[in-house]
Amino acid sequence: MGLFRSLFNRAKNAANEAGERLADPIADEKVDISDTKEKIRAFTRSLAELNTTKKRADADLGEAVADRKKWDGYAKLAGEKYKAKDKSKNWKDLCLSSASKVATADAKIADLKETIKRYDVQLTKLNRELEKARNAIAARESSLQSNVARLKAAKITKSLNETAMGLTADGSATLDERVKQAEAEAASYEEMGKDDEAALEEAFGAEDQAADKLAAGYLS
Numbered sequence: 001m002g003l004f005r006s007l008f009n010r011a012k013n014a015a016n017e018a019g020e021r022l023a024d025p026i027a028d029e030k031v032d033i034s035d036t037k038e039k040i041r042a043f044t045r046s047l048a049e050l051n052t053t054k055k056r057a058d059a060d061l062g063e064a065v066a067d068r069k070k071w072d073g074y075a076k077l078a079g080e081k082y083k084a085k086d087k088s089k090n091w092k093d094l095c096l097s098s099a100s101k102v103a104t105a106d107a108k109i110a111d112l113k114e115t116i117k118r119y120d121v122q123l124t125k126l127n128r129e130l131e132k133a134r135n136a137i138a139a140r141e142s143s144l145q146s147n148v149a150r151l152k153a154a155k156i157t158k159s160l161n162e163t164a165m166g167l168t169a170d171g172s173a174t175l176d177e178r179v180k181q182a183e184a185e186a187a188s189y190e191e192m193g194k195d196d197e198a199a200l201e202e203a204f205g206a207e208d209q210a211a212d213k214l215a216a217g218y219l220s
Contacts, residue, residue, distance in 0.1 A: 025151075026144070026147065026148055026151055029140070029144050029147070030144065033137060033140055033141060033144065036133075036137055036140075037137060040130070040133050040134065040137065043126075043130060043133070044130065047123070047126050047127070047130060050119065050122065050123060050126070051123060053119070054116060054119035054120070054123060057112055057115050057116050057119060058116060060108075060112055061109065061112040061113065061116060064105050064108045064109045064112060065105075065109060067101070067105045068102055068105035068106060068109060071098045071099075071101035071102045071105060072098075072102050074094070074098035074101075075095050075098035075099045075101075075102055078091045078092070078094040078095035078098055079091070079095045082095055
């Protein structure tokens with residue numbers, strides 16, 4: 001259970017990090033650039049190792065050429081002594097032995113030359129790829145700096161626009177509502193005044209009629 005929970009939490013954290021990266025393209029690009037630069041560093045180290053191997057092959061070739069020259073000299077000397085019928089040593093066997101060493105050196109030289117040729121081709125190609133990768137990452141870093149500035153300006157502009165819209169729209173809405181409310185209250189009071197006036201008129205009108213009748217009685 002402990003291992004399962006640990007794996008679950010690790011997967012959850014990875015998913016959260018991925019979500020955050022997707023939500024922030026600048027952060028995503030920074031991570032990608034960092035990963036690419038690390039790959040370039042690893043590539044450069046491997047390239048340096050290959051170049052070191054090629055240098056060792058160059059050194060081996062130099063030694064093989066020197067050995068061939070040495071054994072070729074021995075073989076020639078032994079051949080000359082044998083042809084001169086020098087009996088002090090078995091020049092024929094020495095000549096054959098030296099010639100064998102020359103043949104071995106020739107084979108080694110040929111193999112090393114072929115190997116070095118392959119190294120040269122590989123190094124030329126890989127150095128070209130490395131240069132392209134470095135140029136590409138430099139361009140991405142330059143673009144990143146530009147986009148960071150653009151995104152920052154866009155966020156500031158958005159914030160200012162939202163603030164301005166809030167100030168204008170909210171203020172207008174509040175004022176408009178208050179004016180409408182005042183107008184409604186005024187209209188309400190006006191209607192109430194009319195109703196009161198009519199009631200008074202009706203009341204006092206009735207009293208006037210009654211007074212008129214009484215006055216007519218008194219006068220008749």
